[in-house]
Amino acid sequence: MELVLLTALGVGGATVIGALLGFLFKKPSHKFNDIILSFAAGVMLAAAVIGLIVPSLEYGGKFAVLITVAGIFCGAVCLNLIDRLVPHLHKMVGMDQESHPDKTAQLNKVLLFVIAIAIHNLPEGIAAGVSFGSENVAQALSVAGGIALQNIPEGMVIIAPMLASGMKHGRTFVIAMMTGVIEVIGTLIGYFAVSISTAILPFALAFAGGTMLYVISDEMIPETHAHGNERGATYALLVGFCLMLAFDFWLG
Numbered sequence: 001m002e003l004v005l006l007t008a009l010g011v012g013g014a015t016v017i018g019a020l021l022g023f024l025f026k027k028p029s030h031k032f033n034d035i036i037l038s039f040a041a042g043v044m045l046a047a048a049v050i051g052l053i054v055p056s057l058e059y060g061g062k063f064a065v066l067i068t069v070a071g072i073f074c075g076a077v078c079l080n081l082i083d084r085l086v087p088h089l090h091k092m093v094g095m096d097q098e099s100h101p102d103k104t105a106q107l108n109k110v111l112l113f114v115i116a117i118a119i120h121n122l123p124e125g126i127a128a129g130v131s132f133g134s135e136n137v138a139q140a141l142s143v144a145g146g147i148a149l150q151n152i153p154e155g156m157v158i159i160a161p162m163l164a165s166g167m168k169h170g171r172t173f174v175i176a177m178m179t180g181v182i183e184v185i186g187t188l189i190g191y192f193a194v195s196i197s198t199a200i201l202p203f204a205l206a207f208a209g210g211t212m213l214y215v216i217s218d219e220m221i222p223e224t225h226a227h228g229n230e231r232g233a234t235y236a237l238l239v240g241f242c243l244m245l246a247f248d249f250w251l252g
Contacts, residue, residue: 004132007144008187011128014148015121015180018155019173025156030227033153038233040150041220042240044212047146050248051131051139052209059134060202071206076214078207079123083218118179121151124215125186126193127208133194133201142248144187147212149240150220151183 025032056068124147131143155176162172190208194201224233 003137004129004187004191007128007132007141008125008184008191011125011144011148011151011187012121012180012182012184014151015155015183016177018152019159019176020155021152022156022159022176023169023173031229031232033156034224034227034229034233035236036153037150037220038224038236039240040146040153041216041224042237042242043146043149043244044220044240045216045237046241046244046248047143048127048209048212048216050244051143051146052127052205052212055131055134055136055139056202056205056209059205064202067202068206071203072210072213074203075123075207075210075212079211079214079218118182121179121183122186123208123211124150125183125188126190127212128183129187129190129192130194130201130204130208132191133198134205139248142244143208145247146244147183151180155180 053068053072056071057064060067128140128144128147131140134140158176158179159172162175163169167175190204194204221233221237224230224237
């Protein structure tokens with residue numbers, strides 16, 4: 001339990017680290033964001049497949065394939081429904097470039113953007129928590145590590161729009177920190193849900209993997225390929241994926 005709690009704090013704390021870096025960089029270049037985010041996407045992709053989906057097949061028994069496929073699609077559909085209610089990351093990042101923004105309207109958009117980040121963090125946290133239910137600590141830590149790496153550039157991204165809207169630095173940091181707290185809560189929810197009923201473990205693992213695949217495909221890859229840095233972003237994703245593959249091979 002102590003390891004789960006520390007991991008939850010680490011996953012959520014990565015967003016805070018990203019936010020602090022956001023204050024330093026203020027507005028990092030698109031190329032820098034795309035490379036870092038793509039690397040994180042590669043790490044998450046490997047973590048989702050190796051740490052969640054493959055174990056789901058291993059624990060699924062006679063109907064392993066059916067359970068795993070159903071879990072993946074349920075996870076994806078769940079985030080798809082969330083996406084219908086909140087704005088997309090790639091639609092919000094460039095809003096501070098408007099020539100004459102109305103501060104009130106801009107602030108409302110920024111807060112919607114932050115809500116979107118927070119909501120997306122919940123299933124990511126659940127994915128980290130559920131992975132501990134497999135009792136394979138190395139795989140669980142690889143999943144959590146992949147999510148944490150993704151949270152660092154995410155934390156950096158949310159700082160610039162809030163500062164551009166006129167929000168004070170202290171309040172900006174507190175709001176960014178709260179998005180990380182959501183992830184800590186999600187991690188604990190995922191862990192306790194699986195602990196209460198190990199029967200749901202195969203489905204829960206696949207569900208968590210599906211949410212991560214959805215985030216990678218629907219948010220991260222389109223964002224990193226939208227600014228002319230496709231080649232670099234693609235190789236960064238491959239590097240991240242292979243790094244996690246090697247990590248799992250040596251420590252799994």
